[in-house]
Each structure stands twice: as C-alpha cells, then as structure tokens.
Amino acid sequence: MSTVRMPPILRQAVGGAREVDASGGTVREILDDLTGRFPAIRSHLLDDGGDLNRFVNVYVNNEDVRLGRGLDTTVGPDSTIIVLPAMAGGGSPA
Amino acid sequence: MVIPAAVRDEIVAHARAGLPNEACGILAGADGRVERFFPAEPDEPSPYYYRIESRDQIRIMNEIDDAGLDLVGIYHSHTSSPAFPSRTDAEQAFWPDAVYVIVSLAGPEADVRGYRIRDMEVTEEELITA
Numbered sequence: 001m002s003t004v005r006m007p008p009i010l011r012q013a014v015g016g017a018r019e020v021d022a023s024g025g026t027v028r029e030i031l032d033d034l035t036g037r038f039p040a041i042r043s044h045l046l047d048d049g050g051d052l053n054r055f056v057n058v059y060v061n062n063e064d065v066r067l068g069r070g071l072d073t074t075v076g077p078d079s080t081i082i083v084l085p086a087m088a089g090g091g092s093p094a
Numbered sequence: 095m096v097i098p099a100a101v102r103d104e105i106v107a108h109a110r111a112g113l114p115n116e117a118c119g120i121l122a123g124a125d126g127r128v129e130r131f132f133p134a135e136p137d138e139p140s141p142y143y144y145r146i147e148s149r150d151q152i153r154i155m156n157e158i159d160d161a162g163l164d165l166v167g168i169y170h171s172h173t174s175s176p177a178f179p180s181r182t183d184a185e186q187a188f189w190p191d192a193v194y195v196i197v198s199l200a201g202p203e204a205d206v207r208g209y210r211i212r213d214m215e216v217t218e219e220e221l222i223t224a
Contacts (some may be wrong), residue, residue: 008191044188055188057148062156064148084151085188087134090116090143091172091180094200 002030004081013040022081027058028071030081045083055086095166095193095208096127096222106204108133109171109197115139118146121167121195122158128166132157143182144170167208169195176200177207179216187211193219 001021006014014020014034024030035042047053051071058065059082065073075081101121108131109117118136123129132154137145146154146168158165168189172180177198179187187194190212198205208219 007189009188055186057151059148059152062152064152066148082152082155084148084155086145086186087118087120087151087168087189088143088145088186089170089180089183089194090140091175091183091196091198092142094174 002075002077002079002081004030004034004083007083007085009085010041010044010083014038024075026071026075027060027065027073027081030075031058031071044085055088057084057086058082059084095219096224097121097195098128099223101128101131102206102221102223104131105169105195106197106206109199109204112136112139112171113199114141114173116141116144116171116173117197118144118168118170120146120151120154120158120165121169121193122161122163123166124164126166129163130158130161131169141173165189165192167193167195169197171197171199174200177205179209179211184211184214184216187214193221195221 003019004022005019022030022033024033119133121128135147135150137147177196193208195208208221210217
C-alpha cells in the first residue's frame, strides 16, 4: 500500500481524510484504485481519455510524474504520492 | 485575512519586478493571518496567464509544511486588468480554502485584493493590512 496525500478540494470526496492508502505498482494503478473507490474524484484526476488531468500535478517522492514517465511511473510500498491541483489563472488585456 | 504591511509591500515589489509578465506566489500563515510570502516561478511567463511551475509548487508546499504553517493564499498579478478574478481565474481555481490575492498593476498605484473562489462563485475577502 502507498499513501496518497489529497488536496483540500478532494478531501470531502474521500471522507475528509488528508491521506488515503491505495494499492498499485504504478501511478495509473494507484489512481485506478482510488477512482474505483471514490468515483467523485475521477474527473479531477483524469481526463476523458484516461490521461492525467492537465490541471493536476501528481508527485511520487516529490518528483512531478509528468516530467518523467507520467502515469507509468513506478510506485513502491514506501512511496509518498502527492496530488496538487494547479495554481493558475490570469488577467486579460486591459 | 490579515496581511502584514511588509509582506504586502514584498508582494507588490515582486509583481512589479515580474513585468511585463504576470508574477505569482504562495502565501503561508495560520488562523487567517499571512506570515510568509513564497515567490514562485511561472511555468511559461506570460502577460495574461500564470501557472506555478510544478517543481516550485511542491518545493514551496513542503517548505510550508516543514514550517508548521498552512497554505492561506495564492497570489498573482494582473498586468493591465483590474484586481478582480477573470473568467480564467475562476475556471482554474482549484483551492477553495485559499484566498486568491490579485495585485493589479493597471493603475499608477498597485491595487491588492483578495477573493475566495468556489465553483466559479467569487466572494471578496477583505485584506486587512496590519
């Protein structure tokens, strides 16, 4: 089992916990496990094609998986997985 | 939310230094009071968009945890529009517990305002300089 740290926006959907345990050998398997148990968080984590939602960053041991092997990133039993939604936005021309 | 004058000044200076692009950062604190400002790198600098770079985001969030503080705000500048959340700001607001602090540099004086944004609903949060 690995531990996944959830951001505030998803905590209610996982019963209020800051961290949840999940099983799987890759990020994809971990997210499949989580979204299977908590379907409400699926659209936050994955897009319609099953790829990582572009507005969420997932880290395994503090490394952004998008900069490496993405959802195929290997996860060990002692891995800490952190989900951080994007901090983004922006103004407009005058 | 209470924001020390020194931190407010630091944020405005950071926003000006980032021109012509938007600048961004994270505010940490406790009990509705900002204690520290963490400047952040934008993913792709732009005058009309920001996204905190992912490695900078996790670094700062871990520093906040290590300091025993909470995330209390997310700041960015508007280079030429008012200090009010744009449609993009509202659509990409994924931190409902944070105060979104916007620094407008559209006028001669910086305008600094705070908002809660939940499900596209924007509520101004008074920023008390202390």
